[in-house]
Amino acid sequence: MTKEAVLAELDVLREQVPGVLEAVVASADGLLVAADSEGSRPEVLAALAATTLGLGRRAGYEVGMGGLHEVVVRCDRGYMVVYALREEGLLAVVADEGLDIPALHAGVGPTVERLADVLAEV
Known part of the structure; x- marks a missing residue:
């Protein structure tokens, strides 16, 4: 799967789950792989997400x-x-206050698996 395919996965996530504003995929140590981002600095979000995941x-x-x-x-x-x-990386999702957390968890499962497979290949 290429970077374009990762971005396509992030686009689908944004379309399927109301409230999702942006998303990034990064390695477990916080190095940005791809971002569907408009408002934040994706490199900073990736690093913060890695720290959050580690904690x-x-x-x-x-x-x-x-x-x-x-x-x-x-x-x-x-x-x-x-x-x-898995152990390879992370997906960070930024969403507004209207986010339906159960809907996000339900919708993100297949995306997480596909993205984990991508990072395992790299």
Whole structure:
């Protein structure tokens, strides 16, 4: 899958889940792979998402909860949700306050699997 295919996956996610504003795919260490972004600096978002994912993994490990799937950050005006793409990377989704979290989780599953496969090939 090429960068264009990754961007197509992100476009589909934005179309299918109301409230999604932007998304980035990055390596586990925060290096940007691709971004569907209009408002933020995608390189900064990728780095922050990697840090968020790392903290979530560590917290899950410390409390004995097993492997991390996602971290949800809820703010006054919206959300940032970071999904683990296996150990290889992450998908960070920025959404407005109207986001339906269960709809996002339901819609993102196949996208996460396809993107994880892409990063595993690199």
